[in-house]
Amino acid sequence: MKPTPTTRPSYWLETVCFRDAYTVLPELLDRGVYAAPEEAVRAMRMQIRSGHPFGLSGAEAERALAWLGGAGRVQALAALHRGESAGFGVVRGDGLRAEWRVLPVHCLELAAARPCDPGHTRGVSQGGGPPCPGGVDPRTSTEECTPWTHD
Known part of the structure; x- marks a missing residue:
């Protein structure tokens, strides 16, 4: 008897970059699957902290730090626990827009x-x-x- 396929809840994190306001298809910078919302949000926070603070304007840097340290992170976790997507984006001084998106998905478990x-x-x-x-x-x-x- 063959086993019945099962799925498990997971969280898909993708990081994309829009070169300018007219870019239709973004460039994929990174992607990953995580077992828990906390893991996905932690990975997003690490990427934001390590990759983009130097090119941000003062106001945009403050907004990113506020998201990283408090309400934005909590709201993202709450949305993921409800089965909704969450994300955050920053605009660098040169017009480049980076976005992080976490989507709840179901991954097929392979025996x-x-x-x-x-x-x-x-x-x-x-x-x-x-x-x-x-x-x-x-x-x-x-x-x-x-x-x-x-x-």
């Missing part, structure tokens, strides 16, 4: 394959036991029993 018993070769157990469950018949095939021949 680990059961490897074949290491004693099996060419479909027959080395110890004289039953044939490999991979279904390889040693009388008619030269195919090796591999660790990934099972369902």
Whole structure:
């Protein structure tokens, strides 16, 4: 019997950059999947702190610091816990706009394959036991029993 596919809630963080106000498709700078909203927001905060403080105007830097340290972070976490998206953007002095977006997603969980018993070769157990469950018949095939021949 084959297992039923399952999904798990995850959080997709993407960082994009618009070169100017007329850019239709942004440049993708970074992306990642996180297991918890706190992890995604922590990654967003680290990227904002490390990558953009030097090119910001005074007002924009204050806005970014306020978001990083307080209400913006809390609001982003609350939105993600409600199943809503969250984000933040800054505009540098040269007109470049960087945006961070976190989206709740469901990731498909992949089951680990059961490897074949290491004693099996060419479909027959080395110890004289039953044939490999991979279904390889040693009388008619030269195919090796591999660790990934099972369902």
